[in-house]
Structures are given as C-alpha cells and as structure tokens.
Amino acid sequence: MxxxxxxxxxxxxxxxxxxxxxxxxxxxxxxxxxxxxxxxxxxxxxxxxxxxxxxxxxxxxxxxxxxxxxxxxxxxxxxxxxxxHIAQSPEGRRIFPRMSVAENLHMGADAADGNTSESDRSADLDRVLALFPRLKERMTQRGGTLSGGEQQMLAIGRALMSRPxxxxxxxxxxxxxxxxxxxxxxxxxxxxxxxxxxxxxxxxxxxxxxxxxxxxxxxxxxxxxxxxxxxxxxxxxxxxxxxxxxxxx
Incomplete structure (x- = not known):
C-alpha cells in the first residue's frame, strides 16, 4: 500500500x-x-x-x-x-509488575473503553492468547516475574485489548x-x-x-x-x- x-x-x-x-x-x-x-x-x-x-x-x-x-x-x-483507539506498546514495556498477566491485559481494555461487553472482552482476550500462547500459561503470574520476551508479548497484548x-x-x-x-x-x-x-x-x-x-x-x-x-x-x-x-x- x-x-x-x-x-x-x-x-x-x-x-x-x-x-x-x-x-x-x-x-x-x-x-x-x-x-x-x-x-x-x-x-x-x-x-x-x-x-x-x-x-x-x-x-x-x-x-x-x-x-x-x-x-x-x-x-x-x-x-x-x-x-x-490509539494504543501504544511503549519502550521498556512498562507493564504493571505487581499485577497478574490477566489484570494487565484487562487494563488495556479499560484504557480505551470501559463499556466493552463481557462477550467482546472475552473474544479479544482469546485472540490475544492465540497470538501469544505463552501468556495463557501465565495468566495468574505477576507481570514483573516474566522474562523480557514475555513482558514484550504482554505489552503488545495489553495494547491489542483496546481494539486499536x-x-x-x-x-x-x-x-x-x-x-x-x-x-x-x-x-x-x-x-x-x-x-x-x-x-x-x-x-x-x-x-x-x-x-x-x-x-x-x-x-x-x-x-x-x-x-x-x-x-x-x-x-x-x-x-x-x-x-x-x-x-x-
């Protein structure tokens, strides 16, 4: 294009x-x-x-x-x-280290629109976890305990949850x-x-x-x-x- x-x-x-x-x-x-x-x-x-x-x-x-x-x-x-619905995965990732992976991802949805339906939010989450299967294995784990690569996946996944x-x-x-x-x-x-x-x-x-x-x-x-x-x-x-x-x- x-x-x-x-x-x-x-x-x-x-x-x-x-x-x-x-x-x-x-x-x-x-x-x-x-x-x-x-x-x-x-x-x-x-x-x-x-x-x-x-x-x-x-x-x-x-x-x-x-x-x-x-x-x-x-x-x-x-x-x-x-x-x-402009979303950013910032330099240095800037995830919330004390929040779980799941909580970080839901924060992405809240940043853009707190009125997203539960069914839409669930579909968005399924899409992110399909893109980054490693996050699915760590949903209850604190963000700060992830590896650098996993934190980058989480930062991008959090941005995607806002439907950018x-x-x-x-x-x-x-x-x-x-x-x-x-x-x-x-x-x-x-x-x-x-x-x-x-x-x-x-x-x-x-x-x-x-x-x-x-x-x-x-x-x-x-x-x-x-x-x-x-x-x-x-x-x-x-x-x-x-x-x-x-x-x-």
Missing part, C-alpha cells in the same frame, strides 16, 4: 516538541495510511520515541498538527487519545533474543495481513523493520531526512551505511 492510495489515518504536519528549552522534534511530517505498517528508524536520541509520546500528549506539541482520521488531536489529554485502530510499537525487539524477535515480528505481520491493523513502529533494528514495513522514515536529530517504501530505503546507500552494514544501531 502506498501513502497516496488512501487518506492518511494519521497525518503529522509541521510537528515541533521540546523538553524544556531543548527542541527535540523539528517540523516533522509523517503519514500513516489505513492498513499500512510504517517504520521510523534512526540512531539513539534522534527523537523517535519523543514523536510517539507527543502523539499521546506528553510532551505537548509546541507547533504543528497531529491529525487522526482528519481530527486534530494535538491538544487532547492522554486518556482521550487512548479512547480514540492504530497500534504504535516503540522498540518491540529491544533486548530480545533473535528467536523471540522473529516471533514478535511474525505477530505484527499477521495482525496487519489478517486484521488490516495499522501500525506505526519505532525500531532500531532497521533491517527487520524495513523488511516488514510498507513504508519507512529516517529521523536524524529530530528531523525526517528520508522516506520511501521499505524496499527503497533498504537499498539507499546512506541507510545501509548508517543502519545496516555496521550492524544493529
């Missing part, structure tokens, strides 16, 4: 954001069309995670627009953004073994192909991300410097030199 084949579900225009007096995002433009997987790659400190957090209102955008389905959400508080129209993944492979990384990326691909789920993904593993994504953006020092299909960016010499040939960065 190309950026021009559909009106963007998410359209970011001229976005600026800062921490105090330090401007991190500098006139950023990003489009995510319905049904796309879009990857955002770049070095540490480029501003990728800040972009994700600004979509959720922390930090607040200083200038520009964040349009979701044509509606400017840049001034909305975080809980109202979540109610639009847009799923945002921040470093889903960070710190994971290669086998678990492949499993996570296989789930993302399956959700996109079978359910048409729209995904915006920040990922330092550029090779994995661009092979999975329909399109991608490269961020350097808070600015978008390159964009194109995943295949196009994989072939760009500057992308290969910076993010592929030197190994994972």
């Amino acid at each position: 190309s950026a021009s084949s559909a009106t963007p579900l998410l359209a970011i225009r001229g976005l600026r954001a800062a921490y105090g007096n330090v401007e991190v995002l500098k006139n950023v433009d990003v489009d995510v069309a319905p049904g796309e997987i879009v990857a955002l790659i770049g070095a540490n400190g480029a501003g990728k995670s800040t972009l994700m957090m600004t979509i959720f209102g922390r930090p607040r955008a200083r200038a520009g627009q964040i349009l979701f389905d044509g509606y400017d959400i840049s001034a909305l508080p975080t809980h109202e953004v979540a109610r639009l 129209r847009l799923l945002m993944l921040d470093e889903p492979s960070l710190g994971l073994a290669p086998l678990i990384t492949r499993q996570i990326f296989d789930v993302i691909r399956r959700l996109n192909r079978e359910d048409g789920l729209t995904v915006l993904m920040v990922e330092q593993n550029a090779n994995h991300a661009l092979r999975l994504a329909h399109r991608g953006y490269v961020m350097v020092n808070g600015r978008i410097t390159l964009s194109g299909t995943g295949e196009e960016l994989l072939e760009r010499p500057e992308v290969r030199a910076a993010y592929l040939e030197g190994g994972r960065r």
